Amino acid sequence: MKILEGKSITDISGIKASGIVCGIKKNGRKDLCVVFSEPKAVAAAVFTTNKVKAAPILVDMAHIQSGNIQAVVVNSGNANACTGEAGLEDAKEMAALTAEYLGISPQEVLVSSTGVIGVPLPMETVREGIKAACAALSKTGGMDAAAAITTTDTCTKTITVETQVGGKTVMLSGMAKGSGMIHPNMATMLSYVITDAAVDKAVLQKALEESVQDSYNMISVDGDTSTNDTVMVLANGAAGNTPITGFGEDYLQFREALDYVNVELAKMVIKDGEGATKLIECTISHAASVSDARLLAKSVIGSSLVKAAFFGNDANWGRVLCAMGYSGAAFATETVDIFFESEAGCIQLMRGGQPLQFDEEAAVAIMAQKLVRIKIDMKDGSAGATAWGCDLSYEYVKINGSYRT
C-alpha cells in the first residue's frame, strides 16, 4: 500500500466531482457537492444509530439497496434533520433532481446533509445548486467537493492510497467532515471513500462495517452522536481487477487500504474537533478482550475532565483511571500501567495500580505537544484498541454557545 500525496477523489478512474457555493451557508463558503461515477458502481454504507435519523439517512437506507449507485449529492449548512414529512420530501427531491441531470434513476443517488438541525432546507436555493453542481462536474473538482461538505471544520479532510489487488493497482480516496456532535456509533458524521476496485456489494458492506469499528467508532469530540452520521464507500471497478467476491488475499489487501483511509480520516476529524488544540490518542494493550479494550480507550478520550486536563497540560492521570473505572469494562486496577508520551518524551504515572512520583515539568512539556499519547497496559490478556479524542477548550464552548446565530 502506498500513500499518494495531493490526490483527491477525482483522481480515481471514472469519477467526476464538483463543489460549489449554492447559498445555504450565510458565510459565502462552498455548500453543495456532487460526486458522479461514470461506470456503474456498488456502494456500501453505515448510518447513525441515533433513533432520530435525518431525512437523507432515511432516503439512503432505501437507496443503498440498489445494485448500482452512481452519484452522491451533499449539502452543508443545513442537516435536514427533525424537519418532518416536508424534510423527507426535500431529501427525495435532491436525489431525483441529481438523477435527472445525470441521466440515472433516483435510486442510484445517495443524499447527505449536514449543518443546523430543525430548519427546513431552502429548496429554491438547493434546486439551483444541484443544477449548477451537476453542470460543474469535472476531473479536477475533488478538492472543491471536499470543501463543500464541511461546516465548522477549519480544513478539508482527504486521503488517497493505492494498493495491489489481483495484480492490478487499485486506488482508494476518501473525504470526510467533522467537527462537532462527534461520537459516532456505527458510523461518523460524513465520510465518503471512493475506489476503482471491483468489489462484490456484500463483501464491500462487510469490509466497511468491520472497518468503522476501529476507525470512526473509536473517536469522540463531545459525546454527542449525530442524527446524520454516514460513511459510504463507492467501488466502480474501473481498475479492472478480478472482482473481490470473497475474503482471501485480495480482500485483505483491500481491507488494509480501506482501514488506513478510514483511520486517517477519523483522526483528521478529531484533530479538527471543535476548539481542539491537540489530538489525544489512547492505546490500550494487553486487555482481556477487544470489547473491553475499546470500552476503556473510548471512555478515557470521552471524559470531559480528562479533556479539560489535557487542555491545561495537567498530568491528572487519576481522571484517566477514573474514566476507565466507569467505562463498563471488566479489569483489575492492580495490574494497570499508565504512560503519557509525545515528541517531548515519555513518563510513567502508574505501575501495577500504584501511583508513581514523576517530574511535573517534564509532564507539562510532554502534554504541551500537538499529539499526546496515553498508553495503558492492562497486563490482563492479549487484546488491544486505540481511540482518538481532542482536548476541551474555551473555543468549543464559544462555537457551541452560538451555533445557530
Next chain:
Amino acid sequence: MKILEGKSITDISGIKASGIVCGIKKNGRKDLCVVFSEPKAVAAAVFTTNKVKAAPILVDMAHIQSGNIQAVVVNSGNANACTGEAGLEDAKEMAALTAEYLGISPQEVLVSSTGVIGVPLPMETVREGIKAACAALSKTGGMDAAAAITTTDTCTKTITVETQVGGKTVMLSGMAKGSGMIHPNMATMLSYVITDAAVDKAVLQKALEESVQDSYNMISVDGDTSTNDTVMVLANGAAGNTPITGFGEDYLQFREALDYVNVELAKMVIKDGEGATKLIECTISHAASVSDARLLAKSVIGSSLVKAAFFGNDANWGRVLCAMGYSGAAFATETVDIFFESEAGCIQLMRGGQPLQFDEEAAVAIMAQKLVRIKIDMKDGSAGATAWGCDLSYEYVKINGSYRT
C-alpha cells in the same frame, strides 16, 4: 412536612459536629469534618458504581455492615483514590483514630475523602486534624462541617426539614458537596443526611436506595462518575418515635421528607456545578416507562452540545431531540412536543415531531434566566422523570484545565 430555615445537622437531637482547617488544602480553607451521634445510630449508604473505588469507599463498604454507626470523618482536598495499599491503610487509620477519640470502635465510624485523585494523604496533617476536630465537636458546628466537606464548591449545601412519624416530630438534615466529576450512578459525590427518627436499618437502606434514583442519580455536571461518590443516612432515634420497621404510613411520611432532602441537595450540587451559570431542569412526561423517561431526561441534560447552547442562550432544540435519540430509550419522534420555560415565559419549539416557528427574541429571554426548564411531552404513556443539569461554560474548562496546580 415543613422546611426549616437556618438549621443544620447539629440541630438534630444527639448530633455534634465540627469542621476545621487541618492543612490538606493549600488555600487555608476548612478541610476536615467529624460528625458524632451520641445515641447509637443505624446507617444506610450507597456508593459509586465506578470500578475504581477510592480507599474510604472500600473501608465504608465493610463498616456499613455494623449495626451501630456513631461517627463520620471526612477530609476534603485529597480523594485518597488510586493510592494503592498505603491509601487503604490511611483510610482505616482515619476511622481508627476517630473511634479512639470518641470512645467507640473503628467499625462504628464511616470515612470519606474528596479532592485530587492519586496523591497520598498527608497523614501527619490528617492525624492532627482528626484530634482537633474531635476536640472541637459541638452543638453549633453543623455549618462548619458543611463547609469542610467542599472542594471547588462556591457555597455550602444544606437543607433541613421536619415531619410527623407515629405522632412524633422527626427532623432530617442533609449536607452535600459538588461540584465537578458529577454524574452519579447509584450515588453522588458526598452527601450526608442525619435524622433523629428511629428507623430499622434494612428499611433505611431500602428507603435510601429508592430515593437516590430520582435525586442524585438524575443529575450530571460533566458525565464523569467519580471514584468517591457516597450518600449516607444516619438515624439515631432520638425523636422517640416508634421505630419504622415496615413500609406503612410512617415509612411514607419519612420517605417524603428524605426524598425532598435528597432532591434539594442534588439540585444544589448542580446549581453550583463547576462553571455553571444556570440550572437546566428537564422533565419528561407521558413516557412509555419510568426507565425510558429517566434515560431521556438524563441524556438531554448530559449533552455537551445542549449544555453549550444553554450557556449561549441559543434555542437549539434540535440538539435536545438528538440527545433523546441516542439515549437508548424507545420512542417515536412523531408524538414529541418540546417546550422551553422559565420566569420569562414559555415557548413551544416542536409539536408532534414537527418543528414550529418561534420568536427568537422571546427564546433568548427565556433562556437567559437562572433556572430554565425543558419540558418534553412524549404522548406515549403515563411515566415521567426529571433530571437536572447545568450549562457548559468557559469557566468549567478553566477550572478543570488546572485542577491540581
